[in-house]
Amino acid sequence: MKTELPEDFLETHEGRAANRILRSCVHCGFCNATCPTYQLLGDELDGPRGRIYLIKQVLEGETPGRKTQQHLDRCLTCRNCESTCPSGVHYGELLNIGRSIVNKKVKRPLKQRLLHLGLRKLFLSKATFSTLLKAGQTLRPLLPGTLKKSIPQPQQPPAFIPRMHEHKVLLVAGCVQPALQPAIDTAAKIVFDKLNIECLEPTATSCCGALSHHLNAEEEALAIMRANIDRWLPLVEKHKIQAITMTASGCGVAIRDYAQLLASDPGYADRAKTVSELYKDPAEIVSEALRADRSLYKQLKKDNAETIAFHPPCTLQHGMQLKRVVEPILENCGFNLKSIKDSHLCCGSAGTYSITQKTLSQQLLRNKLDNIGQAEPAIIATANIGCQLHLQSGTDTPVRHWLELLC
Numbered sequence: 001m002k003t004e005l006p007e008d009f010l011e012t013h014e015g016r017a018a019n020r021i022l023r024s025c026v027h028c029g030f031c032n033a034t035c036p037t038y039q040l041l042g043d044e045l046d047g048p049r050g051r052i053y054l055i056k057q058v059l060e061g062e063t064p065g066r067k068t069q070q071h072l073d074r075c076l077t078c079r080n081c082e083s084t085c086p087s088g089v090h091y092g093e094l095l096n097i098g099r100s101i102v103n104k105k106v107k108r109p110l111k112q113r114l115l116h117l118g119l120r121k122l123f124l125s126k127a128t129f130s131t132l133l134k135a136g137q138t139l140r141p142l143l144p145g146t147l148k149k150s151i152p153q154p155q156q157p158p159a160f161i162p163r164m165h166e167h168k169v170l171l172v173a174g175c176v177q178p179a180l181q182p183a184i185d186t187a188a189k190i191v192f193d194k195l196n197i198e199c200l201e202p203t204a205t206s207c208c209g210a211l212s213h214h215l216n217a218e219e220e221a222l223a224i225m226r227a228n229i230d231r232w233l234p235l236v237e238k239h240k241i242q243a244i245t246m247t248a249s250g251c252g253v254a255i256r257d258y259a260q261l262l263a264s265d266p267g268y269a270d271r272a273k274t275v276s277e278l279y280k281d282p283a284e285i286v287s288e289a290l291r292a293d294r295s296l297y298k299q300l301k302k303d304n305a306e307t308i309a310f311h312p313p314c315t316l317q318h319g320m321q322l323k324r325v326v327e328p329i330l331e332n333c334g335f336n337l338k339s340i341k342d343s344h345l346c347c348g349s350a351g352t353y354s355i356t357q358k359t360l361s362q363q364l365l366r367n368k369l370d371n372i373g374q375a376e377p378a379i380i381a382t383a384n385i386g387c388q389l390h391l392q393s394g395t396d397t398p399v400r401h402w403l404e405l406l407c
Contacts, residue, residue, distance in 0.1 A: 021091075021093060172208070175207040178205070194296070208224070248384050283325040302333055314346050349384070379405070381400055
């Protein structure tokens with residue numbers, strides 16, 4: 001694609017990246033074929049090709065308005081288009097650049113600004129979130145059905161006595177998952193321990209930065225990322241950590257993006273790259289351990305394992321490009337795995353998208369659950385807390401993190 005970006009913008013890191021990405025796009029339209037919002041709305045500007053064109057216009061000097069902002073807001077950032085694109089267009093990186101510029105030029109309505117602020121304050125304050133969650137769980141029996149399903153039952157983590165191992169990973173807890181589903185990280189520790197891997201944890205945990213980034217608080221997001229880098233790297237060096245990991249793939253893809261998001265920060269660019277390169281999804285760690293020693297499967301093997309359907313989060317299969325990594329593990333551990341129609345499509349969770357774009361999110365949820373329902377699984381498994389809670393809000397079939405099935 002031909003570009004005419006301003007010279008002063010081309011002198012910046014973002015300008016060079018945007019120019020490279022735009023020039024790699026041939027406008028073939030393959031991306032629209034797998035874009036969830038384009039499939040629902042049928043609007044060229046609600047597909048990747050149209051959004052790329054909108055961003056190009058803005059970068060070349062056209063003044064954006066609320067319509068442009070809305071079309072960019074409707075993007076789930078699922079990055080399915082990146083998996084489909086024959087030209088290797090880095091759409092997610094371009095979207096980050098475009099959204100940042102548009103959000104600086106277009107003021108959002110007061111109601112939307114208050115919603116975004118409220119979500120950030122709620123989810124970034126562990127004390128506030130935990131207090132409200134406990135109140136909701138206490139009142140859960142009295143709540144209407146739809147609201148009741150959106151509040152998970154209190155969860156008691158399984159017992160676990162840690163052991164020391166030579167192979168060490170840094171397991172980061174994140175912000176809301178420890179309160180919502182504390183058993184997931186314990187399950188990770190148990191599974192890793194069975195594979196002779198020791199989990200170390202930062203003494204203080206915080207958001208990965210994705211929440212603020214998704215809610216257009218760019219500087220806040222970058223400050224959180226810098227703080228995490230300052231917190232994690234000394235632990236990596238002190239304990240000879242071989243990988244950083246989180247059990248939520250949504251957080252994982254954000255950490256993989258630290259290098260890109262902090263590339264223009266001279267104080268953090270190199271360290272951000274180090275952290276991004278150190279990051280591994282739990283599925284990668286488990287898969288590598290089992291490939292190195294297949295006898296370890298006996299530690300995870302399940303007798304009378306249930307029939308399950310695995311929903312691969314977009315952040316896992318498109319964001320990190322980890323396709324069919326979890327499924328073979330589950331199959332080799334004895335589970336009867338059922339395939340899901342259109343498993344490449346988003347469930348509609350997408351961080352806070354289920355709140356900020358509720359109508360589209362609910363349509364995608366219904367489509368996803370209809371497809372999963374055709375497989376008639378006893379359990380739905382996934383790899384991301386957001387997908388897990390979103391799916392559970394629409395079905396009575398238990399939705400579990402895949403690591404919980406192995407401990």
